[in-house]
Amino acid sequence: MLEFCLWLVIVVIITTVSVIALPILIITSPLWASTLLVIYLLLKALGLSSIVSNKCSQIYDWLFFKSDKPRKFLWRNFYNALCYMFPQEEWKTMNYGYAVSSETGHMIVLAKEEESERFSYQLYHFMATGFKKTGNLQGQIIVEVGSGRGGGLAYVVRNLKPLSALGVDYSKQQVEFCKRTYTYPNISFVEGDAENLPIKDDSVDMVLNVESCHCYGNFKKFVGEISRVLKSDGRFMLTDFIVADRVPAFEAVLKEFFDISEKKDITQNVLLSLKFDSDRRMNLIQNRTPICCRKLLKRFSGSEGSNIYIELESRSSLYLAYNLVKKSS
């Protein structure tokens, strides 16, 4: 109930601000901007700024990672906005990547045009091959839930040759981007919610889910949906970052529907990838985004020093990968 009320308040505030109050806000900006500045300086002088900033951090954490409806609403708009801001086709993946422990971090040979997003493709390769270096998906019908800008699924189609591949994402802008960008005959994209998939029962051989489930409001509903659409011997390859002390609850939900065939802690591989990829990520933000968005984007970028990087390094969050087999009913 509390969550629903908060969600309602956020929607009302955003609608009111954007439709009615925006002109008023602009006209009165000298007044409220200077008031905010005075409050900020006062808090700083009284030594209270860190307490306030901690509280804001907690609210942010709850909104983006712990709430139900607000989380879904915020992430959807975040990804839609990101796609508006970055319509460029050279950016096709949105995960933190996977690097092996070597001088270069390379695991596979890639085409020249895939090199710039190497580590993100390596994560897809690692997952789609069932944690192996080689493999293929010939004859298989695969689905990716949370397909984002589609680069990962397109990589899998080009290199592992499934019979067909469907990407599902609830961000309309991204689905349109994918439909424009990938035109192979056996790949398609559809707008849909992970918790209510637009897919028939018992029709899929493998579901991929890469760094997406942290956005979902109802994780159990999502896992139930994957079990519903998979064929009886279907596989579910899932990877994401998870707060360490929430792993037991996370796995308890998985075990209601799936047997864990294999589990890998890939936190170190993801950290390595972020190290190798840090400059590219920072350059993208620095050169392609408006100045007002950079701080927020750096927070999500995973670059060294960002919140998620620090959490993975301290192991308060883990990056885990699961190979799951549907439980026989």
Ligand SMILES: C[S@@+](CC[C@H](N)C(=O)[O-])C[C@H]1O[C@@H](n2cnc3c(N)ncnc32)[C@H](O)[C@@H]1O
């Ligand atoms: C971090 S991105 C990862 C995208 C892609 N898997 C990749 O690695 O490039 C997370 C994606 O999950 C999608 N997503 C979040 N919540 C979703 C939901 N409830 N249903 C479908 N897609 C969702 C977002 O729109 C976003 O594209």
